[in-house]
Amino acid sequence: MIYNIPFIVVVLLIIVGLATVVFKRNLIKIVIGITIIESGVNLFLITLGYRENSVAPIYTFAPSTKMVLPVPQALTLTSIVIGVAVMALMLSFAIRIYQHYGTLDSRKIRRLRE
Amino acid sequence: MLHTPSGYWDPLLWILALIVAILIAYIIRGFGRKDYKGGEQSKPFLSGMDIPDEKELHIRAGNIYWGFMEGLEGYYDIMKKIHTGVVNDYVAWFLGVSALLFIVILIVGVT
């Protein structure tokens, strides 16, 4: 049971993030929602890499026990790097939209429709 | 040549046929009267109204297929209402379709 707690948190984070993206009208909050989903997915990946009674894959003075395969960690790092780029670009879009429209309310930012 | 389950398609042959058809049409045209110079019959007729000058006459895009749009008004009203332009709704559509796919694939897969 205790090992399932991270997965429950993952699901909770993703649901909170999705709810934020769907129900919040502020563009900044939408960006925050995306970031929350991303944290959930990252937590999921890092949890997959956990093995009981294993040590981190660092050779410096490591005890000679089992080491975990560092692939999930590498995946998470890559995904974090991508997440930074995504967030920066989205926020700069939000700044530009605020300059043009004078608002961050997604209901008012709809020149493109039909 | 492109083979399909029930035949084939050869564009070169088609172009040949097109050229032959154009030739035939040209020959038929040759049988027409050479001295015809136009006149009252070649002018456009619009219920006897005055036709504006041909140089100023251009139907704008918004007026083309007006009848078609009028006939399908109910459909178009719904479709335009769906496309709200609000980013939250786009995400909601995406999640809705995912949920539908979940139901279809998971439930059909079980039985």
Added chain:
Amino acid sequence: MNMNWLLTHSPALLIAIPLLAAFLTPLIDRLSKRARNVLVLIVLITVEVVMIVLAWDVFTGNTHIYTMGASNPTATIPVQAAIPIRIVLEVDGLSAFMGLISATVSLAAGLYSLAFVRRETGQGRYYTLLLLMLVGMLGMEFTGDLFNLFVFLEILSIASAALIAYRFYRGDAVEGAFKYFVISSLGALMVLFAIGLLYGQYDLLNMAALAKVMKYTMLDKIALVLFIAAFAMKCGAIPMHMWVPDSYTVAPASITAMLVVASQVSLYALFRICFSLYGLTLDVTTVGIIIISLGLLSMFVGVTMALPQKDIKRLMSYHAISQTGYMLLGVGVGLYLIGKPEFSTYGVVAMEGGIFHIFNHALYKGLLFLTAGAIFYKVKTRNLNEMRGLAHSMKFTAIFFMIGAFAIAGIPPFNGFASKLLIYESVYCVSPILSIIAMLVSIITLASFVKVFHSAFMGPPMRNTKEGEVPKSMLIGMVILTVGIILFGLFPGWVVDHIVHPAAQALADQAAYIQAVIGG
């Protein structure tokens, strides 16, 4: 540097060269604008040439494997391990086919951009992002690794979002980019989650190795749903299509042509996941019906929504959705029939039709968007109500537009007809209604392009516009795509036998895909 060396390393080179050039452009941009343009052109032409060489070799039956960082490019499984853990590039028929599309359209778009964005600022970054888009597309097509697929997907969406907002001084451009980016990064995160689900079960990321051990458990089904939803959204299938007209409309025309290909690459990923990753373990009937119905909806709603549009690029974007429906229909029928006796006759032809349509669509839709950009370049508006009589001054553009319009409407002898014919004649096997709807959609497509041609090119000439044609580099960009359309239209049999058939075969034959990477 002999031919064999080039062939062996070309999968990596094709990704690495534009990537290196992408970061060189901002540096060279400081020294000289002309040198930067020359560099971009040289790189695009090199990619096209290497791609043709590689594709030719792949179509004659050799699947290319490339393992990054290994002591031997084909050593996919390292000595110390039993599974492929390195990044593997796998170029089979379909990858090479899609790579050809990306390289060709990028070349045309790059040439077109030389004049098209001449008056804008920040051109150094424009070309950087253009090359990065090319990298993202080629990477998604070549990779044999699921996580790499995600990385290149994100590279592609970040570069495209930044380019959609290229005219950032217009509010609607940034708005379209924001909408595109929110939904596409959400989709990419769902893809990542699905990859995590697969990794958690099988401890594998390599697609071929995964396909070999795939059991289609409950978690696999959840992952499949996430994959299908995300990639169908990225290629613009109907209930999730709203970002397509919004972002295609506001992007610069050359980028819109690239975005069309980017959508096709998502379609490729969808097919790759369904056929090569899941393959026959899949419940092919259910998934086939899902893809067919997405295709039908996209075809019908896309074309009917295109008809009343007044914005020329918005109209064309709805057509892009509608044409994507044809591909979904063709390949969906192939998936539906796979494993059934009709597959060898009708199923393969349906898949060939759908795959052939991808190339045709990229060519003529790219051409149409480029002509729309030429119109915008001239009259500074996209509103069809405000334009008329452009054929008086832009004769070549008018001709290119007509060719593109005929091709998209499926008028013989252009290329759209050949692929549509294959689709009409084969989807009949599943239900005659599918063929009837496909033909109806073609007719409405023609109708709406008659509307565009009439209102933009016919009629008395506009006042207040400059006389003359658009600059030469834009015309050359359009000529490349036009030549492709005409050649594909005149020799469809040759193209289907030598290019499309290997691609369809590569998609249908999952065992060969697995064997190419892990052997046995």
Added chain:
Amino acid sequence: MSEMSKIVRTISNSLFPFIMIYGLYVIMHGHLTPGGGFQGGAVVASGCALILVAYSSGWVFKKVKESNLSILESIGAIGFISLAFLGIGVTFFYNFIAGSGLLFGEIPPVGPNSGNLNTAGLLPLMNLSVGLKVIAGLFAIVAVMAFVASRRMRKK
């Protein structure tokens, strides 16, 4: 964003070198310990962001030009890809320095050891170039955003 109080400036002045050294350490030891180019770069860039917050974006842009930062960023990226290209004699990304005795070319001893910096071949070099790219890129992002926001505030 205007300049902050003298207390904040003094404290960030004294913290800045430590953050820098820690970040550079993380970059340099990327092939031995958790971390690497991105992580260390992010630490250094956050140190730069601290200076940015303490001393207003206008002051920072007097010292550093945004265009110079983007040059650094491009150089970092080019360095990374060129290093990958160098191995193309065998395969792309092939680690040809490892075990060759050159810089970073020692063969690491098998089993638990104290961690020799002079190992791992291309990896430390790649970490360095990624670190350069991340420092310049992240700092440019934060600085430009702060600059745009502050200009906007002044307009009001």
